[in-house]
Amino acid sequence: xxxxxxxxxxxxxxxxxxxxxxxxxxxxxxxxxxxxxxxxxxxxxxxxxxxxxxxxxxxxxxxxxxxxxxxxxxxxxxxxxxxxxxxxxxxxxxxxxxxxxxxxxxxxxxxxxxxxxxxxxxxxxxxxxxxxxxxxxxxxxxxxxxxxxxxxxxxxxxxxxxxxxxxxxxxxxxxxxxxxxxxxxxxxxxxxxxxxxxxxxxxxxxxxxxxxxxxxxxxxxxxxxxxxxxxxxxxxxxxxxxxxxxxxxxxxxxxxxxxxxxxxxxxxxxxxxxxxxxxxxxxxxxxxxxxxxxxxxxxxxxxxxxxxxxxxxxxxxxxxxxxxxxxxxxxxxxxxxxxxxxxxxxxxxxxxxxxxxxxxxxxxxxx
Amino acid sequence: xxxxxxxxxxxxxxxxxxxxxxxxxxxxxxxxxxxxxxxxxxxxxxxxxxxxxxxxxxxxxxxxxxxxxxxxxxxxxxxxxxxxxxxxxxxxxxxxxxxxxxxxxxxxxxxxxxxxxxxxxxxxxxxxxxxxxxxxxxxxxxxxxxxxxxxxxxxxxxxxxxxxxxxxxxxxxxxxxxxxxxxxxxxxxxxxxxxxxxxxxxxxxxxxxxxxxxxxxxxxxxxxxxxxxxxxxxxxxxxxxxxxxxxxxxxxxxxxxxxx
Numbered sequence: 001x002x003x004x005x006x007x008x009x010x011x012x013x014x015x016x017x018x019x020x021x022x023x024x025x026x027x028x029x030x031x032x033x034x035x036x037x038x039x040x041x042x043x044x045x046x047x048x049x050x051x052x053x054x055x056x057x058x059x060x061x062x063x064x065x066x067x068x069x070x071x072x073x074x075x076x077x078x079x080x081x082x083x084x085x086x087x088x089x090x091x092x093x094x095x096x097x098x099x100x101x102x103x104x105x106x107x108x109x110x111x112x113x114x115x116x117x118x119x120x121x122x123x124x125x126x127x128x129x130x131x132x133x134x135x136x137x138x139x140x141x142x143x144x145x146x147x148x149x150x151x152x153x154x155x156x157x158x159x160x161x162x163x164x165x166x167x168x169x170x171x172x173x174x175x176x177x178x179x180x181x182x183x184x185x186x187x188x189x190x191x192x193x194x195x196x197x198x199x200x201x202x203x204x205x206x207x208x209x210x211x212x213x214x215x216x217x218x219x220x221x222x223x224x225x226x227x228x229x230x231x232x233x234x235x236x237x238x239x240x241x242x243x244x245x246x247x248x249x250x251x252x253x254x255x256x257x258x259x260x261x262x263x264x265x266x267x268x269x270x271x272x273x274x275x276x277x278x279x280x281x282x283x284x285x286x287x288x289x290x291x292x293x294x295x296x297x298x299x300x301x302x303x304x305x306x307x308x309x310x311x312x313x314x315x316x317x318x319x320x321x322x323x324x325x326x327x328x329x330x331x332x333x334x335x336x337x338x339x340x341x342x343x344x345x346x347x348x349x350x351x352x353x354x355x356x357x358x359x360x361x362x363x364x365x366x367x
Numbered sequence: 368x369x370x371x372x373x374x375x376x377x378x379x380x381x382x383x384x385x386x387x388x389x390x391x392x393x394x395x396x397x398x399x400x401x402x403x404x405x406x407x408x409x410x411x412x413x414x415x416x417x418x419x420x421x422x423x424x425x426x427x428x429x430x431x432x433x434x435x436x437x438x439x440x441x442x443x444x445x446x447x448x449x450x451x452x453x454x455x456x457x458x459x460x461x462x463x464x465x466x467x468x469x470x471x472x473x474x475x476x477x478x479x480x481x482x483x484x485x486x487x488x489x490x491x492x493x494x495x496x497x498x499x500x501x502x503x504x505x506x507x508x509x510x511x512x513x514x515x516x517x518x519x520x521x522x523x524x525x526x527x528x529x530x531x532x533x534x535x536x537x538x539x540x541x542x543x544x545x546x547x548x549x550x551x552x553x554x555x556x557x558x559x560x561x562x563x564x565x566x567x568x569x570x571x572x573x574x575x576x577x578x579x580x581x582x583x584x585x586x587x588x589x590x591x592x593x594x595x596x597x598x599x600x601x602x603x604x605x606x607x608x609x610x611x612x613x614x615x616x617x618x619x620x621x622x623x624x625x626x627x
Binding site for chain 2: 051242246
């Protein structure tokens with residue numbers, strides 16, 4: 001039995017080697033101990049699996065992190081209230097992460113997601129409270145502003161052929177400046193929202209379930225993940241997003257309208273940012289032009305830790321949810337363990353570097 | 368008889384890039400059920416000719432007829448819609464996507480009913496079945512997992528996927544640009560067999576190649592391009608490889624009988 005298993009494994013290893021992995025052929029000539037050898041075999045089988053399932057690594061990391069903090073901190077960590085708190089804490093970043101994932105899948109990056117989110121929330125708040133417009137109108141206008149901001153990003157990337165990094169670095173500043181100008185740097189108080197437009201605080205509605213405190217915002221986030229999982233995995237548009245990020249020239253020759261797909265991706269990303277703005281109002285209760293200062297980079301962190309490749313075309317939306325949860329669990333767990341907050345930043349930094357290094361290694365299966 | 372009429376023909380094609388004349392009154396004829404090889408020295412204008420026939424470029428002058436009707440392709444999409452499929456040298460496959468996704472890229476099938484109409488839900492069961500049929504009909508049985516990423520396939524298998532895609536959707540003409548250029552001897556053999564399979568299924572093939580032994584082995588006729596025009600059309604049985612190369616490079620004049 002045992003010998004048969006070994007045979008089986010070595011055969012499979014040979015199969016992968018013949019698929020063009022030159023380095024392992026060289027390594028095979030080197031004398032190595034049995035344990036080194038079996039470890040290499042295990043890696044040789046792991047790589048294609050991870051290549052086919054990008055969110056597998058973050059899922060494992062999340063499971064290990066939950067287990068580790070459970071052992072370290074004990075019941076306080078596993079308490080339903082604490083776990084639901086993590087969910088609340090990651091809601092905004094996870095929604096922005098959806099917007100970011102769309103753009104990163106096309107081999108782009110969007111530094112303006114946080115600014116679009118805040119600008120949209122300010123538009124909703126000011127129109128409803130200061131101008132007294134019907135809340136549906138104010139809400140729609142906020143979503144519209146987010147979509148327009150995203151569309152502008154997309155047009156700059158496609159029509160002017162500017163790198164997404166530069167475009168969104170610029171529009172980040174532009175949108176944030178517009179946000180400060182339109183809000184006059186003033187916060188709209190929670191009481192005013194409650195009196196004039198309680199709908200804008202919808203995402204903050206909380207209800208208790210089996211000791212956990214769930215918010216409408218967290219549920220909204222989960223619904224958005226299901227919607228975008230469907231769009232990316234089960235519609236022609238979703239497949240086109242991957243193809244455009246993978247190899248734009250091949251996509252063009254296959255009959256995909258690359259420019260149109262890219263503009264649609266940025267527009268959709270802007271719309272999702274505006275929805276994040278709505279969720280943000282619910283989370284903090286008020287409308288603050290200064291909220292979400294680190295949201296841009298946090299959303300990229302969630303996407304990267306979630307296993308989506310910054311080179312485009314690879315990854316899955318569920319990875320971003322897991323990535324955001326990993327960051328949330330680390331921050332929460334380390335805080336409960338009584339460590340200084342600076343170690344949270346340290347841990348997140350290490351996670352980012354490890355995630356990108358893993359991505360590079362997994363991508364090598366193709367070469 | 369319909370075989371006497373070319374399925375795809377071009378007359379007097381002219382294409383200028385600035386002051387460079389890439390095509391200088393080029394003609395072209397492809398008949399039903401044949402493999403036509405197009406050979407020519409670098410810079411002879413054969414890739415420009417192919418680009419015009421497949422819609423990637425538009426001609427400045429001249430006309431193209433498909434089944435006798437004049438056509439004006441402004442993009443590869445239009446040529447594709449008219450039934451001309453191209454297997455590009457770059458293959459135009461999306462490496463991270465699976466075989467099924469690649470076969471249907473740009474013309475995905477959605478389910479029938481409201482799910483398809485309103486939610487654009489992809490019909491994966493149907494696409495998988497058709498993909499399997501397309502691969503099987505060309506004997507591409509070494510690809511076992513049709514969901515695996517194209518980049519995990521060998522070079523010959525990738526070429527096979529690209530050819531299967533063209534054969535599955537091309538209703539009138541298939542154009543292949545250097546299909547064996549990046550392959551080893553064994554894989555080239557497999558691909559040439561695929562080209563012959565495509566011909567056997569009744570689809571005419573335009574084959575652009577630098578590999579003279581391969582051209583002479585599988586082509587029915589050879590279109591020799593020189594200095595922006597068709598200088599001769601020869602049959603491999605009636606012309607030696609050395610003569611074809613000599614005509615191509617201008618070392619000997621084209622035979623009077625073969626001059627187009």
